[in-house]
Amino acid sequence: GAVVSQHPSWVICKSGTSVKIECRSLDFQATTMFWYRQFPKQSLMLMATSNEGSKATYEQGVEKDKFLINHASLTLSTLTVTSAHPEDSSFYICSASGSSTDTDTQYFGPGTRLTVL
């Protein structure tokens, strides 16, 4: 089946530093990747949609200069949280869909838990 990995699985950083999270599709080419954020006991909130080779499309209210998304290849997308602050602490989850999978089915990564001190 389609497998998506994320790295790191958890990260703790100091306020003001930047953190990069990787999302990889292991056995299929992900033409589209999605980034979500989930606060405790809340739903997944879509942050942005990224298509390989083009700029990400951000949802309303998501700061594109703070959450930098790069989708440089068909198997890798990265989310960089710049100048992280404690309020950015959350569970960040990516998902991917691709031409070799059902395009309307998303495959989720295991998530990255970010804690900003």
Added chain:
Amino acid sequence: GQSLEQPSEVTAVEGAIVQINCTYQTSGFYGLSWYQQHDGGAPTFLSYNALDGLEETGRFSSFLSRSDSYGYLLLQELQMKDSASYFCAAVNTGGFKTIFGAGTRLFVKA
């Protein structure tokens, strides 16, 4: 705007059947997905309906009525391990963007 509504909590006993309803209001609706999420974990895909009707996958079934903007997830022969949060999610045209409902927390009691 886009929104999905589902009950916040459902409690049922082991072996029973439970139905989790979801109504949606979205533009460019393409299909309805269901995901399960255990505490601390990522969502796992359960079922997807692009057409009206019932889709059955083992103990889980999902139903969609596009005319009523309504769907449900049916869980049969409940087991303790089914205790989790269940999210309905609307897949939209235009990049297949997915919008999640707030989630239903299912408690299965012995």
